[in-house]
Amino acid sequence: MRVFKFGGASVKDAEGIKNVYDVLQKVGYEDVLLVVSAMGKTTNALEEVIKNYFEKSEELNSSVQEVKKYHNQILLDLFDDEKNEVFAAVNTLFSELEYFLAHNKSPNYNFVYDQIVSYGELISTTILSHFMSFMGIKTQWLDVRNFIKTNSNYRDAEVDWELTQATISKNVKKKMLNITQGFLGSDENNFTTTLGREGSDYTAGIFAYCLNAESVTIWKDVPGVMNADPRYFENASLLSHISYREAIEMAFYGATVIHPKTLQPLQKKEIPLYVKSFINPMLAGTCVSKGSDSEWQIPSFIVKRDQLLISLSSIDFSFIMEENISEIFALFHQFKLKVNLIQNSAISFSVCVEDKFENFKDLNPILSKKFKVDFDENVTLYTIRHFNDKAAQTVEQNKTVLLKQVSRETMQIVTKEN
Ligand code: ADP
Ligand code: ASP
Ligand code: MG
Numbered sequence: 424m425r426v427f428k429f430g431g432a433s434v435k436d437a438e439g440i441k442n443v444y445d446v447l448q449k450v451g452y453e454d455v456l457l458v459v460s461a462m463g464k465t466t467n468a469l470e471e472v473i474k475n476y477f478e479k480s481e482e483l484n485s486s487v488q489e490v491k492k493y494h495n496q497i498l499l500d501l502f503d504d505e506k507n508e509v510f511a512a513v514n515t516l517f518s519e520l521e522y523f524l525a526h527n528k529s530p531n532y533n534f535v536y537d538q539i540v541s542y543g544e545l546i547s548t549t550i551l552s553h554f555m556s557f558m559g560i561k562t563q564w565l566d567v568r569n570f571i572k573t574n575s576n577y578r579d580a581e582v583d584w585e586l587t588q589a590t591i592s593k594n595v596k597k598k599m600l601n602i603t604q605g606f607l608g609s610d611e612n613n614f615t616t617t618l619g620r621e622g623s624d625y626t627a628g629i630f631a632y633c634l635n636a637e638s639v640t641i642w643k644d645v646p647g648v649m650n651a652d653p654r655y656f657e658n659a660s661l662l663s664h665i666s667y668r669e670a671i672e673m674a675f676y677g678a679t680v681i682h683p684k685t686l687q688p689l690q691k692k693e694i695p696l697y698v699k700s701f702i703n704p705m706l707a708g709t710c711v712s713k714g715s716d717s718e719w720q721i722p723s724f725i726v727k728r729d730q731l732l733i734s735l736s737s738i739d740f741s742f743i744m745e746e747n748i749s750e751i752f753a754l755f756h757q758f759k760l761k762v763n764l765i766q767n768s769a770i771s772f773s774v775c776v777e778d779k780f781e782n783f784k785d786l787n788p789i790l791s792k793k794f795k796v797d798f799d800e801n802v803t804l805y806t807i808r809h810f811n812d813k814a815a816q817t818v819e820q821n822k823t824v825l826l827k828q829v830s831r832e833t834m835q836i837v838t839k840e841n
Pocket of ligand 3: 430431621
């Protein structure tokens, strides 16, 4: 069996969905499991709904209507007859969502988040599987929540591999096109959970592992994994073959083309991962597999924006040692700051962190009781894999370098735009 994953960008409108059909015609769809994300920016739009819900905003209804309107237009563009049962099926999902908004009693933000945001994937896969049937491809729509079992850590749930393995290997039908949702799972009470933003690539990895799949292909709006994000680097070039290790490192440092968790399950069973263009499906793209990297000599650039550089120094010139460091890290964990780089000297300690939930303002007073705290907001963290002098110069030009760290294969530079 092959596992395919189509992300939000590939199904953002009716043309995109028709293109998925064309891709399947070209590359085959028998014995395939299709993992699909929410359409376009639907997850962000549903996050807006959640925000309005908790703020009891007057905009709540209009924000739901916007999501409805967007999908309805796609339906009208795809199906000429409003009697097609897909209209009722999508309508039912919206009614469920509205029922939840009207009746929910839970004050738990993360729980509510998952119950609402999941409709993005439920709707997209419903539309896609009806469209495939409409075009004559027989499909089986699977509710992924019956397959991927997780703990109840809403918004960042962890997979229960044993349960997941058992249900997937028993219930996924081979020899046909199966369609299911990325990003979602369910906990022991069957409440919906999610695997973290952008988690649909990971879903593909989970299924592939449990099905002993032949390969995974994630279809993207780029030709494959490149040595830099082509949105920011004009001369980015394709990496045709990279090892799991290199791909994990790149994803970990922030190359958003592959979700970092995707690769571990694949690597364990040596299942190859193809990253290919949904615009040019017959091009080879990138193959991530066991073995050596063909383009190791080429530096790769990874950019993380909106970082926070925090420097702590001891007030009394005492050393910053294991004890302090473990305390500092416990606080970062507690305040959900994600540490992307660490550098320490005898009496100071610097970290480049991502403060997604804007918690640093609450953490700062706690740190300030023990340390002198300096920080720079809105800095950029560049990571160069397989760096050379020219690559470093490219990054550093016209910027102020605040911190630099070099290891054998990787250079990291924290900069502030001038
Ligand atoms: P999906 O539609 O599957 O969610 P994403 O938008 O998450 O796809 O991933 C594709 C995007 O990743 C590309 O549009 C590109 O801008 C970005 N990207 C970041 N780093 C790289 C890289 N090294 N190579 C290719 N694309 C990259
Ligand atoms: N729809 C989810 C998100 O936008 C998951 C995904 O696209 O991978 O984060
Ligand atoms: Mg994405």
